[in-house]
Amino acid sequence: MSIVTFWNDSREQTGKTLTSVAVATKMAIERNFKILLISTAYKDPTMKNCFWISANKKKNTLVPMNNNIAVENGFEGLSKLIKSNKIQPSIITDYTKVIFKGRLEVLSGYVGQIDKNNDENLQDYRELSECYVELIKLANQYYDMVLVDIDNKLGEQVKKEILDISNVNVLVLSQRIVSLDNYNEMKNSNKELVGPKCIPVIAKYNKKTKYNKKNIMKYLEEKKDLNLVPFNTLFFEAAEEANVTELFLKLRDIKDTTDTNYFFMSEVLKLVNTIIKRIQDLQMRMR
Secondary structure: OEEEEEEOOOOOOOOHHHHHHHHHHHHHHHOOOOEEEEEOOEOOOHHHHHHOOOOOOOOOOOOOOOOOHHHHHHHHHHHHHHHOOOOOHHHHHHHOEEEEOOOEEEEOOEOOOOOOOHHHHHHHHHHHHHHHHHHHHHHOOOOOEEEEEOOOOOOHHHHHHHHHHOOEEEEEEOOOHHHHHHHHHHHHHOOOOOOOOEEEEEEEEOOOOOOOHHHHHHHHOOOOOOEEEEOOHHHHHHOOOOOHHHHHHHHOOOOOOOOHHHHHHHHHHHHHHHHHHHHHHHHHHHO
């Protein structure tokens, strides 16, 4: 049982959440794992929009969904149980959305209350977010893989604790020089944070630029192969229309190596395998 955290150290839009979604979906399809994908977002529907639409809208789908009433509360409902010490690991699934039965569940982030203003909701979020560490630990007892998408609105202490308890931390970068420089600075100043359990990933990757993989690796002085999540138009559209699972199933057996969709799917699978291999290697070192 392992915890994988997706994060970055800036306010930059790197595609972090969509990277976590792509990895979770591909891992659920290719591996026999029971996976929980956790959003720590504050009033951000990005992850939800990838998988399901509002309860008051109808949608035809081949993917089985969880119809529990409690699911609409997501993290907020679970946090109340955690605060009252009334939670067991198996209860978590009652508050998730089932994407692939027995394979992938999603726990939505903080939605907020319509009768509260933004300041009040933000204060509520910061208080409840202290429960994330305990929630992740509990989930790790029940799921084979717990994938966590860290929101930059989380308090620094909560972020640090989540990164500390994670088996692998996926640092999501962009192709911008400022993002690459930030990573280089972290490598030199915080080797505990950017150490063996850190996997750097270039998301929304565009190979038709001088900041391509080869040049980025040279700039970063990276000897290990660099992981990518290429920008893909179909994935971008599916993430807005709750069609990510359908897209991944459709593209699963694509064979044409010249197709941009093949490049996208193969790189996502490569990242999935890199994460699993890194977890296994680190576990072997600890024995």
